[in-house]
Amino acid sequence: MINFFRKIRQRLLTENKFSKYLMYAFGEIVLVVIGILIALQINNWNEEQKNKAIEQQLLISLLQEFETNLTILTKTIETNTAIIEGSLEIGKFTGPSLPIISEKEMSQNMVDAFKYVSRYVPNKGTYDEINNSGKLSIISDPSLRKAISEIQSQLELVKNQENSVIKIQNYTHQFFLNNGNFRRHLDIIEDALIDVDPSKFPNNDFIFLENPEFETNLYLFIVMSTNLNTNFYLPLEDQTNLLIKQIRQNID
Template identity: 60%
Template sequence: MIKFFRKIRQRMLKENRATRYTIYALGEIVLVVIGILIALQIDNLNERNKIKKLEQQLLKGLLTEFESNLQLLDDAIYLNNANIENSIRLGEYTGPSISDINEKELSQLMVGIFKNEPRFSPNQGTVQEVINSGRLSILSNAQLRKAISSWQSTLETVKRQENYVVERRDVGHDFFLKEGNFRRHVDLIDDALLDAKPSKFPNNNFKFLEQQEFESQLYLFIVASRNLDVAFYEPLKKRIEQIIELIKNDIL
């Protein structure tokens, strides 16, 4: 093709047809420019397709991750609510004097409060990959980009409240450890991790239930746990559900 245009150009020069040659030369330049623009357009289109394909891969990974995290959060909510329920039941036994103590029943109740630790520990592999690799900008949805970029700070806020709840739980647990017999407790409960054999010490009398300080610490734990559920877990669940919806809307 280039040789063809060169021959035409040379023939025009020999025939001294300068005007036609100029027009032809301009036309040739235009064709070259058009060719370059077409090539650039094709390159841009290929690059956009490549980015779109990568975006779809990231979206599918994020969807799997957040759907899994939603289930993990539901598990944490379940444990937290179980702690609240069992703590309220234990609160029925607190007071200046207690009687008719069923040692095994109360031991089982203590397990329901102090064994389970509600913690939301989400999977973050894809989120961290998106952020650390600088691929956040690949996500075309601005609302989704904002939600992903603020995800870590949201988790840190929830974690602080979880830590506070666990601290309150441990304070209450210390009353039992100091004034009760943990060996007898392990021997009585149904899901003990070892066969402790009966203790030679007297039965647990749960006298700490008669202490006003224990009752205060117990109800502070209940309030903190309820606050974790209402002010932290429930909004977090809505945020995860919103993120899942945003991702689904962008998956082709």
């Protein structure tokens, strides 16, 4: 093809048809430019299709990740709710003169309130890959990009609140550990994780329930745990549901 055009140019020059040669040369330049533009367009189209395929793969993985995290969050809320309920049961017995208390029942309440901590630990493999590798720009929907970016700040707020709740939980639990018999406690509760022989010391009298500092910290813990559910976990749940909906709308 190049030799063909070259022969035409040589023939025009030989026949002294310079004006026609210029017109032909201009036309040839135009054809070359058009060819380059078409090649660039094809290359851009190929790149767009490649990015689209990567975007779809990321969105599918991200959808699966957030659906799993929603299940984890639901279980975390249930755990925190059970902790609050166990703590409220203990609160029924605080005061200057102890009512008759079933040691086994109170020990089980202590388990419900203090055995577990409320900690939301989401899967973040795909999420971190998108944010750390610069792949967030591949996602074409600007509102979805914004939602993906914003959820990180909410996760940090949740984590900070959890740390505060766990701190007061540990401090409150320490009243029992300092004044109670943990071995005897293990012997009478369900799911103690280990088998122990009965302690030779007397029954737990739970005298710390008469301590106003214990009562204050117990109810501070209850309030902070309730706040964790109401103002952190539930908004995060709503935000996650909305993000899942947006991701689904962007999957072909």
